[in-house]
Amino acid sequence: MVDVDKLQFGLETFGDIVSAEDGTLLTAGQSIRQIVKEGELADKLGVDVIGVGEHHRPDYSVSSPEIVLGAIASVTKQIKLATAVTVLSSDDPVRVYERFATLEGLSGGRAQVMLGRGSFTESFPLFGYDLTDYDDLFNEKLEMYSQLIKEKPITWHGKFTQSLKDQDVYPKTDYDGIETYIGIGGSPESIIRTAKYGYKVILAIIGGQADRFVPYLDLYKKAAGQFGMPVYPVAVHSHGFIADDEDEAVEVAWKNIKANFDRIGLTRGWAPMSREQFDGETKVGSFYVGNPEHVA
Numbered sequence: 001m002v003d004v005d006k007l008q009f010g011l012e013t014f015g016d017i018v019s020a021e022d023g024t025l026l027t028a029g030q031s032i033r034q035i036v037k038e039g040e041l042a043d044k045l046g047v048d049v050i051g052v053g054e055h056h057r058p059d060y061s062v063s064s065p066e067i068v069l070g071a072i073a074s075v076t077k078q079i080k081l082a083t084a085v086t087v088l089s090s091d092d093p094v095r096v097y098e099r100f101a102t103l104e105g106l107s108g109g110r111a112q113v114m115l116g117r118g119s120f121t122e123s124f125p126l127f128g129y130d131l132t133d134y135d136d137l138f139n140e141k142l143e144m145y146s147q148l149i150k151e152k153p154i155t156w157h158g159k160f161t162q163s164l165k166d167q168d169v170y171p172k173t174d175y176d177g178i179e180t181y182i183g184i185g186g187s188p189e190s191i192i193r194t195a196k197y198g199y200k201v202i203l204a205i206i207g208g209q210a211d212r213f214v215p216y217l218d219l220y221k222k223a224a225g226q227f228g229m230p231v232y233p234v235a236v237h238s239h240g241f242i243a244d245d246e247d248e249a250v251e252v253a254w255k256n257i258k259a260n261f262d263r264i265g266l267t268r269g270w271a272p273m274s275r276e277q278f279d280g281e282t283k284v285g286s287f288y289v290g291n292p293e294h295v296a
Contacts, residue, residue: 006233008049008233008235009048009049010049010051011038011042011049011051012051012053012082012084013035013038013050013051013052013053013084014052014084015028015031015032015052015060015061015062015068016059016060016061016260017031017058017059017060017061018031026061028061029061031061032061032062035052035061035068035072036068036075038050039072039075039076039079039081040072040076042079043072043076043077043078043079046078049079049080049081049082049112050072050080050081050082051082051083051084051112051114051237052065052069052072052082052083052084053065053085054084054085054087055122056120056122056123056126057120057122065083066083066100066102069081069082069083069103069111070102070103070106070107073103073106073107073110074106078110079110080110080111080179081103081111081112082111082113082114082181083113084114084183084237085114085116085183086114086115086116087116087117087123088138088142089117089123089124089129089134089137089141090118090123090124090126090129090137091123091127091141092161092162093141093144093145093148093161094144094148094162096113096115096145097145097178098169098170100178101171101178104174104175104178105171109173109175112179112181113178113180114181114182114183114202115142115145115180115181115182115183115199116182116183117135119185119204129160133160136160137160139193140158140159141161142182142197143158145180146197149177149178149180151172151173151177152168153166153167153168154166154169155167179200180199180200181235182202183204183237184201184202184203184204184216185203185204186203186216188216188219191220191223192219194220195220195224195227196227196229198224198229200232200233200234200235201220201232201234201235202234202235203216203234203235203236203237205236205238205286206237206239206286207281207285207286207287208281208285208286209286210236220234238286238287239253239257239287239288240253240287240288240295241253241256241257241289242288242290242291242292242295243290243291244291244292246290246291246294249289249290249291250289250290253278253287253289254278257273257278257287258273258278
């Protein structure tokens, strides 16, 4: 049995450029302002977390999630403020620490960092990185970030990162460090790495039955024990859509989720999503679609 009192419910957005009621696409600015309003409403309704993604594409509005989260921080009181995710591989770990330490101070200790290697790759050439270094970039920058969040002077030398000698980095936080998650798509190596550093796990389950990830949870617990690290509750990210009416929720989700998957699939070799596939995901898979009671 699941102890529902211990469950936390969060909402995440990639800042999709969506259509207005008249069918015209919103501008990026309109989309970003809408996200701030959504965060404010979510806080009032008692949602635990609001997550904002980082992308560098025309179909998403947010490339600097920390700025959007800072705006949400200014109009909220309780809700946790997370990225979904911060693409550490193409970022500077020092700047990542500084931005989130700033958000931590601004929000009164509500910042969450979700670090990932990036499902999309546009940020790599944009910031001067080679995709052939995909794994090495993340591994080195994660190690540097792990040193930085100790908030002590750091001496560092790496292949892809700057050299530092007994360097302090500011601002320092008022709270117990910066809460850090690693976004994982299903790699055992990623689970073990997360446990090794003592970070929290968020599983990106974008299709199929969620229980197929149970072995990854078992691996996380085993690896954390072997490294002498704590075992934290695990977060899950999946697609979803909630409306008052069950049928309306399904039809709206079908239209928009299919359009999103098919658009991305053009560059990744996926076949167009069928209605049978969508219905399977909503009934036994990882699309959480329906009225509030059904999704709960």
